[in-house]
Amino acid sequence: MIGDLLLAWISEAGNGTIADFRARAAWLARTENLDLHESATGRWLRDASALGHCEVDWKHGKWSVAPPVITRLPLADGLAVLVGARRQRLLRAIDEEGVYAEQARRLGSSRDIPPPCTILMPYERTRDLEEYAAALGAVYSGCAAAAIAALLGTTAPAKPTAPPAYDSPFEHLSSFSPQTWAPTLPSRPNPSEGLHREQVNGRWQHLLRREGGWYATDLSRGVFAELARRGETVIRWRPDGDHRTRTGTVIVDWGASLPPLQARALVLCSGFVPRFGSAAETSLYDNVPREIAARVASSLGQTLQTSS
Structure with missing residues (x-):
């Protein structure tokens, strides 16, 4: 299948640019008459990273294959x-x-x-x-999975950055599910606390406003930092059986994509990318021990909830 062909190609190539990967993946999809979503190539790279097949540097537009x-x-x-x-x-x-x-x-x-x-x-x-x-x-x-979870630290953005440019497109995250961005002015006095994004050279860069300062972040870490500030929980754990069961399903609400290491810790509990509950708008990670789920949630500023 096309997914196996892409893994074989990146394995032989070793490394490359995301732009080149997107072009090659789109060409291969056309040979299979696949009608792909416009973001499908990026999602495949994200899933391959969560499965432990490669590392992706989204900021610099590069990827490299991982050793077996x-x-x-x-x-x-x-x-x-x-x-x-x-x-x-x-x-x-x-x-x-x-x-x-x-x-x-x-x-x-x-x-x-x-x-x-x-x-x-x-x-x-x-x-x-x-x-x-x-x-x-x-x-x-x-x-x-256990080793990665044990090493997870807090992902709260802590790197100060310059304020947004006055003449750049600038938006504020107003809601999570679905993600909704509202235009605002970077020059306004006392900008709102929360997650913002600024368009620089045609690409969105994310900034977090905290106590009068600006902090650099990426989208996933910024979203969880803002969820933590608002006291909202989007990660739950449902045991596979009765209350004595040690494994279960981690449920993450849509609109809150996990950072790469947190996603890998959960994916490598089963070896499969998450299932999707379209009706409930959730991502479902299988065979996750509660202690791993708790470490992932804690690293994101979340209090793990247990659901029945």
Whole structure:
């Protein structure tokens, strides 16, 4: 499928620009007669990053593929997932070395590029995963989801920046779901507290207004900083079974996209990008232990709510 072809291409290319990736992905989609949403190529890169296949520098317009890694899924009854670069020689090694692996897919919207298939590896002992990694030329990382969650710090913007230019297009975030931006004047005295965006060289840059100062941020971190200021909660955890169950589903309201590391911590609990609840306007992350969900929420200034 096209998602697997794109992962194979970025694996062989190693790195590149986002603009070049968008052009190549759009061309490949046309060869498959896919009617994509205009932001589909960017969403595929975001999902590939959350799955651990690549790193994306949105500010500077660049991406680079990640090395191949085998990581355990938390509390998943002996399942690990292979992430990172997926070169042809690695796929051949899976067959030649007799490594047992299963491919699984989760399809999304017909107007999105499907993510690459997930390669799952059942195991009985940690030693099995270490041997698989050695045979494939990969790295065994333990449980990446738990390790990432343990390292998460606060994402509140703390870098002071210059005020917006008086003659630039300038808007203020007025509501979250859906996200609504209201035009305002950067020259007005005592600008409103909250998240703003300024258009510079045709691109939006985000700024946070706090106690008379301006702070640089990106959209996802800025949104959560503003949610924290308003005391609003958009992250919930629903246990898979009764109250003794340790895993569950993390539910994030639309309009509050997670920063890359927080998204990766949740995605690597299952090896799949989130499902979407269109009726409830939510993103759903599966097989997430409550302690990982709580660390992700805390890093975003959120108080994790438990739903039934």
